[in-house]
Structure formats: structure tokens, C-alpha cells
Amino acid sequence: MKIYICCTLPKTPAGGSFQFFKAFRKYLEKQQLITTQANNADIIVCNSFLNNIEALQLKQQYPDTIFVHRVDGPIRLYNTLSDKRDAIVYTLNNYIMDATIFQSKYSQQSNYALGFPKQSHETLIMNAPDPDCFYPKKYNDLPKTKIIATSWSSNWKKGFKVYQWLDEHLDFSKYSMTFVGNAPTTFKNIKHIPPVTSDQLGELLRQHDIYITASEKEPCSNALLEALHCGLPAIYFNDGSHSELVQSGGLGFKTNHEIINNLEIISKNYTQFVEQINVPSFNKTMEAYIDYLRTLYNKKKSNQLKPKTITKSNYFYIKLKSIFYRLINKLIL
Secondary structure, eight states: OOEEEEOOOOSSOOOHHHHHHHHHHHHHHHTTOBOSOGGGOSEEEEETTTTHHHHHHHHHHOTTSEEEEEOOOOHHHHSOTTOOHHHHHHHHHHHTOSEEEESOHHHHHHHHHTTOOOOSSEEEOOOOOOTTTOOOOSOOOOSSEEEEEEESOOOGGGTHHHHHHHHHHSOTTTEEEEEEEOOSSOOSSSEEEOOOOHHHHHHHHHTOSEEEEOOSSOSSOHHHHHHHHTTOOEEEESOTTHHHHHTTSEEEESSHHHHHHHHHHHHHTHHHHHHTOOOOOHHHHHHHHHHHHHHHHHHHHTTSOOOOOOOHHHHHHHHHHHHHHHHHHHHHO
């Protein structure tokens, strides 16, 4: 079984999907399961709307190859309802993709509610970050509770209103706070570090004690998982998939004032919260991906899965629709 990743991976720091696929590609290389040539692939893995035109072209060229869709979102819920990227994702899933991988129950159910076309072959596999970069620190020293938040995106719905409130109301004689990534605002008391590499981010996370995320409608936050894998209990806005990921390894909040109380509780019971962090290991996540892809591969061999074919008219319809939606997004976003 050979797997081709239909996703252009940037060399500079980027969002969660790109970070996941970098780690996924590295794992596939170690297992000798990857191919860099689509014509040699048994399975092509795509990610939501990324490289959507390439995915369409590959489907036309290799109709007998299995196409698997790793789905994000719904993007409209954490961005704006006028965002057309979900429409691209849903169109691709309906016409091109043979199987779907969701990242959380929240993402799966929310996409269904907004009209996502169900597949005969679907599964749910939570993300996991690169273990070479994101692993727990060896000891926990709390002379001063050090808080950290991270976000590659500068979208306000990533929690920046809450971080602004913390910048004004957090007791900085008792706590310190660092934000790493891109921000649409400036901070007076919170230390702001621009985007860094995964190696550097892992080191920064391990230098802190508690992670906070106030992002909204997250399908499966890679940033939150990176912190949990580094052994940091999390304080999270109780929305989206955050509670699925954190479980007993942190506390949720709905109002800003709850954050202060949560900080007190976690600080006083720190070891207990650290020990209750329970996220799938990177290897288990990768094994789940390979097992699912191999199941699809075997089903095709036994004629239980027949890859979708695309007509010439559908090809041009999807291509024009995708280009049109991207042009709209450039105008409205």
C-alpha cells in the first residue's frame, strides 16, 4: 500500500493542518508507505479545501485510486457564515472523496448539521502532534505560575478578546503570561513572541505550566493538543471540541472571571491535573490512520469499495465552483 499526500507543506511555521501533515509524512516515510508520485499511489489523502484543484485533477487522472478526505471545520462557525470554504469541502466530499476522516465528534456532528454529505466509509481519529517536538517536561516547578497561549492564526475568534481581558485583569505579580504566534492586537503585560518552529514551540510550552485557549468552534485544535502532549493542564473556553480533547486534564470556562478561579484550582492541584491528561499518543494516532487506510485498501481489493468516477461535466462544474468560491472569499474575508 502506497500513500500520496495531496497537501503542499510550507517550510515556515503554519497552521495546525500543515503541522499534522508534516508529522504524518515523516511517519509514513519511516514506515516506507509514502510515495511522492500520485501515479504510484493506492490511496491519496487530502485535507478539506487545501489543494482542492490538484485533488480534482488527480481524481480525473487516477479514477481507480482511493481518495480519503481529512475534514476540518465547519469553517463558517469559527470564521464567518459567509465563508465559502465549507462549500468547497462539501462539494469535494460529494463528488471526489471515497472516505472521510473526522477529527472530533463536535466536527462530525456540526458538519452534518450544516449539510455535509455522509459517506459509506467514515471514521473519527483525533490528531496528535510530532513527538520529536511535543513531549512532557521532566519536572514541574511552580515558583510562579507561568501561563501560555498560542495561535498561528490572528482571527479574533481564536480568543483574542479574552486575552485582551487577561492583559488588563490578570494579577501579574502572581502570574506571568506569554502568547506565541500572530495576534491582531498588542499587549501591555502579556509577553508576545512571533511564530516559531515546532521545535522552538515545544521548548516554550515546556517552559510554562498552564495552557489557556479561548478559541471558538474549534474542530480539533492542534495548538491545544501540542500543549497537552507537553504535559500542560489546560484552561479552555467551553466550546467546540475543547472538552473532548482536555477531558479531566484541565477546566473549562464560559465567562472571563471563571479563568481566575480555574487558575487557582489548577495551581493548588497541579500534579493531579497533569496526571489526568489523557490524549492518544502520536504512534497510536498514526496506527489508527494506517489501519483505516489499509482497511479501505483491502475493501477495494475485495470489491467492497469502488472509487468514485468523475464525469467531464462534473469536473468542469467543480473546478469552476471552487474558483468562484475562492474569488468570493477574497472579496469578503
